[in-house]
Amino acid sequence: MGVAGTPGPVMDRDEVDRALARLGAEHKAIEDSLLALQDHAGRRLLEGAELTGTTRERWQSTERTITLLWTYFDAYTGALSEARELRARRRWSSREDLEELTERLRGESVLVSGGARQEAGLSERFTLSRLVERMNELYASSLDMVVTADAVWSALPARIDLLAAELGRTRSLAHSVGVRPGEHPAGDELEAITAELTALRAQVVTDPLSFWRPAQGSSAPGGGRPDTERYDRAARALEDIRREIEAVLAVRQDSEERLLRLRNVLSRADRTLAEARAARGEVLAKIAASEVPAVSGPPTALQERLATAAEYRRHAQWHRLSPLLESLEREAEDELLRARESLTAVTAPLAVRAELRGRLDAYKAKVARLGAAEDPLLIERYDAARRMLWSAPCDLRVAEQAVLRYQQAAAEVLSGPRDARGSQW
DSSP states (O other): OOOOOOOOSOOOHHHHHHHHHHHHHHHHHHHHHHHHHHHOHHHHHHHHSOOOHHHHHHHHHHHHHHHHHHHHHHHHHHHHHHHHHHHHSOSSOOHHHHHHHHHHHHSSOEEEETSTTGGGTOEEEEOHHHHHHHHHHHHHHHHHHHHHHHHHHHHHHHHHHHHHHHHHHHHHHHHHTTOOTTTOHHHHHHHHHHHHHHHHHHHHHHOGGGGEEEOTTOOSTTOEEEOOHHHHHHHHHHHHHHHHHHHHHHHHHHHHHHHHHHHHHHHHHHHHHHHHHHHHHHHHHHEESOOOOOOOOOOHHHHHHHHHHHHHHHTTOHHHHHHHHHHHHHHHHHHHHHHHHHHHHHHHHHHHHHHHHHHHHHHHHHHHHTTOTTOHHHHHHHHHHHHHHTSSSEEHHHHHHHHHHHHHHHHHHTTSOGGGTSSOO
16 A cells, blocks of 8 residues: 655646546555455455454454545545546646645545544544555554464464374274273373364464464564464374374284293293202302302292283283383393392302312312422322312311412422422422
């Protein structure tokens, strides 16, 4: 929409003709804008919608503004037509005609009855330029309201409908794996998302302006963007649930294999603990003065939970089986590790005895190779150490001292003259 010229002194014929041409162009631009606003899809939706809240208040005001715009435009059209008729009376306008045309084109010659001051029962007077400015202002505010509502309606309801369709598919999938309201938290969350999307769509349809965020510093009609925060939050929540449902589906597909692996791990833990208990009895019988840790019994609690998991699988309670399998897999591996550590701790004295036996025999072989096997002191100390290590119960501390004494004696014997023993130790 254009802006008319400013008032001035009495206009000559050329100035009048130029002003009328400019005003005619402005009239055409204004008419086109008003007709476009009249045909705007957003305006037609607003007229047919049951509005609430901010949108209802703004639209009631905008409807009055649009009516006023047409009133102003009709007055502008009438004033322009009268000025054209006056100019068309004579080819060469008289001084009086030019004065009247100047007044009509630049003065407050346009009287609008029932305009913005309708409530007070008064009329308004405008210059043509001021009337155009006023129409520009009203048109901008009206277009902003229409464009804003249309932008929200174009952006959000379709996206909400698509998300609702995805929600329906997810809910159907959830029901197939036993995720239902009141039975699983994800089922309750799906119901909450359903209620939120229903409420969100209803509010978007009836009050779109409450979902509009104007752009900072923008004065153009429709400057801003739809507020999708609630939609985005619902979409994220649905995506989280969808991933959870997919995890449950994965459990349904590989649950049998996972249960078999669990049974195998727990069986290995049982066998390891049984081996540890047998080893503990052997240690207590063969090793004296040794603190042997106790060995716990089989993990009955895990076995009971494994039986529960198998029951869940038989009854297709996948939503309950999924978290139970995850915890059982972690705990079963921990149990196997604990059983292995228990076996290691229990058999440590036997490992010490084996190491002492190996060390004693290694020293004896070295002594023999160096030609000192018949030394009486070495024979005596070897026999003493061997009796301690091969008798039950074996006192590891005493046996270790005996092995050390044999090592010391061997070192002393082998430290004699080289020709007396062949090669050096």
